[in-house]
Amino acid sequence: MSMAKGARSPLTVVVIYPDLLGTYGDGGNGLVLARRAKWRGLDVSLVQAPSDRPVPRGDIYCIGGGEDGPQVRAASTLIADGTLTRAVEDGAVILGVCAGFQLLGREFPDAADRPHDGLGLLDVTTRKGTDLRAVGELVATVEPDAPRDPDGSALPALTGFENHGGVTTIGPGASPLARVITGVGNGGGDGTEGAWSGRVIGTYLHGPVLARNVALADLLLGWALVSRGERLPLVWLEDGEENALRAERLAMAGTVKLSARLRHVPRPRR
């Protein structure tokens, strides 16, 4: 959103519906963004937005993973609220993870495989896979035409943990974010992981994804600053602990034990 200079509000990071979509630790994405902005001396505000209130205005929205029932409720509440759709038109940044990725798309299934409307902010459609669930470490290389660092360099490989039963196909209006090296990802057989379009990114990666991939966090921060007409580039941060974690996870993902696998999980009786 373009805000008049001089009357500047803090950079606002909004975690959407932690009460419904806070199951998988993805609220950490909001914390990573807020801290990395703060450490650079930016005025930043981290807002937890519960599902019983209107969605506040923000520069970056993080939507996390959750269970099937709460996901359906979150999607219908967000559609009725309308703020996210308007925010994207105004240039806001959105990161959706797992259930949050699926509900950004056109359609996603509930536990009984009934389709539900998503927000339609990403041209992706999710259906139920088989009775198998993708559970495990995932490594994926970012696609060459995917968003790049402000200096033009490609993002490093993505690492994370996936845990989902959905198969997501990407339509012509969106592009794959990354290509799977180990793991399952979108699961449609094309080897893709996640999707993006404009400033909206969806991924299956938990970890949380921005803690495991701080370059992606900085990319989102950069987008938000550009959108606000603020200064770039971002000040460099010494990410010793983040890099040590990345190195360990990338090395471990190559081993059989931790590589992602499809696991049989019995469906709940209804």
Add this chain to the structure above:
Amino acid sequence: MTGPHPPATRRLPFRPSVAVKVASGINRLSRLLGRGSGTVIGGRAGLAVDPMLLAVLAKDRDVALVSGTNGKTTTTGMLVAALSEPDSVGVATNITGANMPAGHVAALIGTRPVGTVVLEVDEAYLGRLIEDTHPQVVVLLNLSRDQLDRISEVRMLVDRWRSALGRLDPVGHGGSRTVVVANADDPMVVWAASTAPEVRWVGVGQVWHDDAVGCPACGARIVFEASGSWNCDHCGFGRPERFAWLEGDVLVLADGRRFPVVIGLPGQFNRANAAMVAVAAPEFAGTHCQPPVSITTAVERLSKLHEVAGRFSTVQRKGRDIRLLLAKNPAGWTAIFDLLGESGDPTSPVVLSINARVADGFDTSWLWDVPFERLIGRAVVATGERCRDLAVRLRYAEVDHRVVPDVLEAVDMAIGNAGRLSVASASIPVEFLGNYTAFAQLRSRL
């Protein structure tokens, strides 16, 4: 010991008797080879020979099952203590924390074929255990997110519990009924247990509400009131009429009786576990081998219990006390942080140890749901096989910390660190907080 003495031996039919011999033989062999106590592997072999072995072994016993996300092992230990008569052969239990059927078989092999049994049950196996053991009492503590890559999401589990408890026979097996003792303050537990024919609802509180905001009955919103009561804003599902509840450290019964819950284990969540046990223990009255236990007797016995399977115990290393605490998931860690504030020294150094093996769950994302911010101001050492994940989490919590991958070196670092803070601090204990296998790892190396 009061009551009739049941026969101490009973002939098993052919197949289960072979299964028992195989299991005991493997256990002996495993011990001889130094591969540990061999309990689970023996149990597994026994079940391979006779899949119904657990049902056969449990047939003439009075069984209590304890399940839930947090507090299973401790509550099982408490119920054993509450039901144990002085100078008696004791209560059979799977106190090693081997809480799946192979561990249950192992707990029953080699003990008397009659008598009282208290079993800790992994949440995912509750239905099977109910079917196999026809329990007198089922204690249901709480349900929240845990090991999402293994156990599955909370609502899937709730559905499975609900159908298992709905299949309980109202008159019970052999004329004795099953009483479910369930936490009235956890909507997930209430939804699961409300299908059971006989429930004692106990209000013991629930620190973690974040997995219960969506109503398990209709998907609308559960509203939690300051009083501790709760109800759905749409379908009317709400807290049931309570049989008893905790007011601070007093257990209040709906009939007006009040029992102080002064116990040996620290923390409000252990008083909650004790309240569940105090209600559960008397439900054995009238069973054929358990002498009746009153609420007063149960609580009195719990006052003498100071650790369960090493949890909450204090060990000495290099002249310093180290308190050993275990927490496995966000709700458990939150409760342990409450305990640190309640019973510890605010300047105690803290060692945090995280592993991500099968028993812990491979996904460490849950660390971001744990309020590590509450450790700001303490000397913190991060260790364990996933100390890198922990270190990043602590960095974003802005908690000063050192990373020492080896757990013993980490403890020693904490001992040394604290010593430099001030002269007096050498007497302040070190708090060790580990998740499941990290806790076991430290215990085996101390």
